[in-house]
Amino acid sequence: MLTDxxxxxYFPGNSFLHHLDPRAKIIGTMMFxxxxxxxxxxxxxxxxxxxxxxxxxxxxxxxxLILKSLRPLWIIIVFTMGVHIFTTPxxxxxxxxxxxxxxxxxxxxxxxxxxxxxxxxxxxxxxxTTSPIVLTDGIxxxxxPFRRIGVPAHELAMMxxxxxxxxxxxxxxxxxxxxxxxxxxxxxxxxxxxQRGKNMIPLLVPLFVSAFRRADDLATxxxxxxxxxxxxxxxxxxxxxxxxxxxxxxxxLLVTVVLATxxxxx
Amino acid sequence: MSIRLEQVxxxxxxxxxxxxTALNETNIxxxxxxxxxxxxxxxxxxxxxxxxxxxxxxxxxxxxxxxxIDVGLKTKAAMDMRHKVGMVFQYPEYQLFEETIARDIxxxxxxxxxxxxxxxxxxxxxxxxxxxxxxxxxxxSPFRLSGGQMRRVAxxxxxxxxxxxxxxxxxxxxxxxxxxxxxxxxxxxxxxEKNITVILVSHNMEDISRMAxxxxxxxxxxxxxxxxxxxxFSTQQxxxxxxxxxxxPVTEVLQYLQARGFHLNDRVHTMDEAISSLYHCLRGMxxxx
Numbered sequence: 001m002l003t004d005x006x007x008x009x010y011f012p013g014n015s016f017l018h019h020l021d022p023r024a025k026i027i028g029t030m031m032f033x034x035x036x037x038x039x040x041x042x043x044x045x046x047x048x049x050x051x052x053x054x055x056x057x058x059x060x061x062x063x064x065l066i067l068k069s070l071r072p073l074w075i076i077i078v079f080t081m082g083v084h085i086f087t088t089p090x091x092x093x094x095x096x097x098x099x100x101x102x103x104x105x106x107x108x109x110x111x112x113x114x115x116x117x118x119x120x121x122x123x124x125x126x127x128x129t130t131s132p133i134v135l136t137d138g139i140x141x142x143x144x145p146f147r148r149i150g151v152p153a154h155e156l157a158m159m160x161x162x163x164x165x166x167x168x169x170x171x172x173x174x175x176x177x178x179x180x181x182x183x184x185x186x187x188x189x190x191x192x193x194x195q196r197g198k199n200m201i202p203l204l205v206p207l208f209v210s211a212f213r214r215a216d217d218l219a220t221x222x223x224x225x226x227x228x229x230x231x232x233x234x235x236x237x238x239x240x241x242x243x244x245x246x247x248x249x250x251x252x253l254l255v256t257v258v259l260a261t262x263x264x265x266x
Numbered sequence: 267m268s269i270r271l272e273q274v275x276x277x278x279x280x281x282x283x284x285x286x287t288a289l290n291e292t293n294i295x296x297x298x299x300x301x302x303x304x305x306x307x308x309x310x311x312x313x314x315x316x317x318x319x320x321x322x323x324x325x326x327x328x329x330x331x332x333x334x335i336d337v338g339l340k341t342k343a344a345m346d347m348r349h350k351v352g353m354v355f356q357y358p359e360y361q362l363f364e365e366t367i368a369r370d371i372x373x374x375x376x377x378x379x380x381x382x383x384x385x386x387x388x389x390x391x392x393x394x395x396x397x398x399x400x401x402x403x404x405x406x407s408p409f410r411l412s413g414g415q416m417r418r419v420a421x422x423x424x425x426x427x428x429x430x431x432x433x434x435x436x437x438x439x440x441x442x443x444x445x446x447x448x449x450x451x452x453x454x455x456x457x458x459e460k461n462i463t464v465i466l467v468s469h470n471m472e473d474i475s476r477m478a479x480x481x482x483x484x485x486x487x488x489x490x491x492x493x494x495x496x497x498x499f500s501t502q503q504x505x506x507x508x509x510x511x512x513x514x515p516v517t518e519v520l521q522y523l524q525a526r527g528f529h530l531n532d533r534v535h536t537m538d539e540a541i542s543s544l545y546h547c548l549r550g551m552x553x554x555x
Contacts, residue, residue, distance in 0.1 A: 012283050173360075179322045180361040183353040184423060185377025202373065205363035209409070 009069070009127040016244065017059040017129040022138025024245035028252040029126045035256040036118050038263045045114060047262075051255050052118055059129055069124035070117065077113050084109030136160045141239060154230025162218070170211060177206045267298040267333050269319055269351075269431060269463075274328035276314050288314040290487045291328070296431075296465065301457055303478030303495060304467045307510030310484040312467050313356075316433050319465070320351035332431070349378045352429025356436045358420035359413060367393075367411075367419050368404040374427040392422035395452050414445045421449065425456075431463045432456070438470065450477065471514035475499065476535050485509035496533045516540045523547075 012018075017025070032051070039048050056066065070077070090104030127135070140157030147153050178188060181202045188199055276289040289311045296302060296319075306312045317323040318330055321337035321344065330337050332347050355361070364370035368389050375385045393400050396418035408419050421437065434453070438446040454477055457464045468474055474481060475495050483491035483498070483506065490509055491498050498506070499513045503521070506513060513521070520532040520540060530547035534540045 176355060177361050179317065180353070180355045180358065181373075182322060183320060183348065183351075183355075184374035184427065185349060186373075187377070202361075202363045206361050210360055 009124060010131045011061055011065065011128045012131075013060055013129065015058060015060045015129070016248075017055065017125070019244060020129075020248055021239055021241050021245045022130055022134045023141055023239060024241065024248055025126055025130055026135075026138050026142060028248055029123055031252050031256055032122055033119055035252075035259045036115050036122075038256070038259040039115070040263050044259055044262045045111075047255065047258060048118055052122055055122070055125055059125060061125075061128055065124075065128060066121055069128075070120055073116075073120055077116055080116060081109045081113045084112055132164045133161060136164065137237075137239060154233070158230070166214065169214070170207070173210055174203065174207055177203055267430075269296040269333075270294075270331045271318065271325075272329050272331075274318060274325045274330060276311075276318060276323060277326045280326060288487055289318070292489060294482075294489060294492070296463060298430075298463055299461045300480055301454075301464045301478050302466065302480045302482060303474035304465065304482045304484065305469065305471070305474060305511050306484035309486075310509070311487040312484050313435060314487075315484060316353070316435060316465060316467060319431070319433060320348060320353055322353070349374070349427050350429060351431045351433065352424040352427050354421055354424050354432070354434045354437055356439065357417075358424075358437075359416035361420060361423075362408040362416060365407060366405050367398070367408050368400075370408050370419060371423045371426050374423055378427065388426040388428070389422075392426040395425050395456070396422045397448050397452070398422065414441050417441060417445070418449070429462065431465065433465045433467075435467045436469065437466070438468070438473065446473075453477075469511075471499075471512065472516065475514045475517070483509055483511065496535075500532050520544075 020028075036048055039045050056063075085101050085105040086099055088102050088105035088108050090102035092100045093103055093106075094101040130138075136157050139160070140153050143151055143153035143156065178186075182188070186199060186202055188196070188203065190196075191199065271292050271294045274289065274292045275287065277285060277287045279285045292315075304312055304315065314323065318325055320332070321330070324338050332351060335343050335347050337344050337347055362370050364373065371389045371392050372385045375388045380388065389404070390400050393403065398415065398418055403415075408416060411419065417437075417440075421434075424432070432453070437449055437453075441449070450473065453464060453466075456462055464477075466474065466478060478495055481491065481493060481495040481498050482489055485508075491502055491505060499517045500521075503513055512518065516534060516537055517532055520530060520534065520543065523530060523544075524532055528547055529550075531543045534543055
């Protein structure tokens with residue numbers, strides 16, 4: 001039922017990528033995403049492909065996860081392809097009424113969709129190999145320098161952590177209330193839209209009541225332990241860079257430099 | 267007329283890295299009119315087991331039938347079966363949602379299509395069952411009650427369905443002794459008068475030995491013991507201990523005395539019976555120690 005939904009996309013594992021520092025992973029991912037847009041030639045695309053495939057192999061994730069990460073965005077991918085194929089002027093290779101496909105269109109379309117696919121696949125590698133809590137930790141650290149210009153880094157991270165912490169709890173609660181009301185004959189799956197909306201009341205009212213109760217309890221518990229924000233706060237698990245992060249960053253940097261060179265200097 | 271589980275197995279998160287089997291292959295039959303106690307350590311599969319009984323969970327493997335109807339099917343008969351099996355969850359007070367107590371209790375009967383007159387009748391009866399005065403409470407908001415009273419309203423909401431099988435998951439957790447007695451005496455009275463089947467999940471061994479006629483002990487997803495509670499308490503202490511549960515305190519005291527050489531009967535349901543067992547033992551001795 002509802003509790004079967006796995007939180008985020010995290011896929012536990014023990015690979016090189018799983019053990020990287022989240023900060024290195026976030027920066028590396030962003031850098032490579034920029035580098036993808038440098039790719040222009042066939043050689044450059046091959047390098048990008050090789051790098052993405054290599055990373056997937058290192059991560060030891062099941063191959064079907066690649067498809068899973070693309071599924072929610074396939075409409076955008078198909079749309080991008082279509083727009084480029086049908087609207088780029090050039091050598092007409094196929095025509096039907098006002099629709100015409102050009103050689104340049106096919107070329108341009110595959111380039112753009114290629115970039116899009118690599119972008120999605122590579123960034124989902126980040127969420128597949130990093131647990132949400134660790135990811136939040138990384139984001140907090142990376143946002144820290146921006147505190148001077150008023151970005152509440154710690155507060156943002158704390159809110160994200162709390163939200164993530166309570167998603168499974170609330171899902172469990174929803175599941176439980178749903179079952180309890182189902183046992184009393186409630187029906188959540190059939191009827192008209194209006195009827196179904198009305199049927200949600202026995203689920204939503206108790207859920208909100210318990211969410212507010214939990215929020216209140218949590219606030220009390222945090223205050224009782226003298227929580228007063230991020231000022232001067234130390235952590236139990238300090239993030240630290242290791243030789244692994246050095247290797248990974250060097251690899252990404254290398255690929256980026258090579259792609260930039262291919263684009264502008266060759 | 268019975269609930270039958272045939273080769274039933276249940277696994278959470280099938281096909282994900284979080285896959286966990288909560289109930290191993292199980293065959294069991296629950297007969298009409300039984301009062302069954304279910305005990306087991308936290309995580310032993312109790313909650314999974316009881317949720318399989320009325321189709322709230324569908325077994326990963328095997329079939330569950332209630333009075334011969336497969337609850338896994340999506341037919342009308344399987345849906346109607348739902349009101350034969352009433353389920354009181356742990357902390358049921360968190361499922362209240364209506365504006366008045368009477369309307370909340372009426373939710374079940376209304377869903378099963380009863381007439382307004384019948385519904386009103388059921389609400390009055392259910393409120394009487396849990397000891398809430400209709401005149402005083404019917405029109406109040408359930409959210410203004412104390413925790414114990416909310417619990418009673420929630421139980422009344424299930425009782426109002428008139429289930430033939432009543433499943434209660436830790437109904438007395440967090441209640442004061444008076445509230446516990448009241449709820450249990452009501453359940454026992456219903457069990458005797460209407461011959462309904464009661465399945466009680468509890469950590470409280472005293473409640474189980476006092477009321478249940480059959481005891482099922484779960485451990486790590488397996489039914490390890492199934493039989494008459496007093497038999498199990500007096501012969502299977504080791505198995506019980508290894509499953510992380512204990513015999514009732516009264517029985518434990520009597521068994522301790524037995525081991526010290528007192529010849530007394532440890533097959534008692536209540537404190538009163540224990541006292542009389544001790545009394546008879548001491549009376550029977552030629553001279554006191």
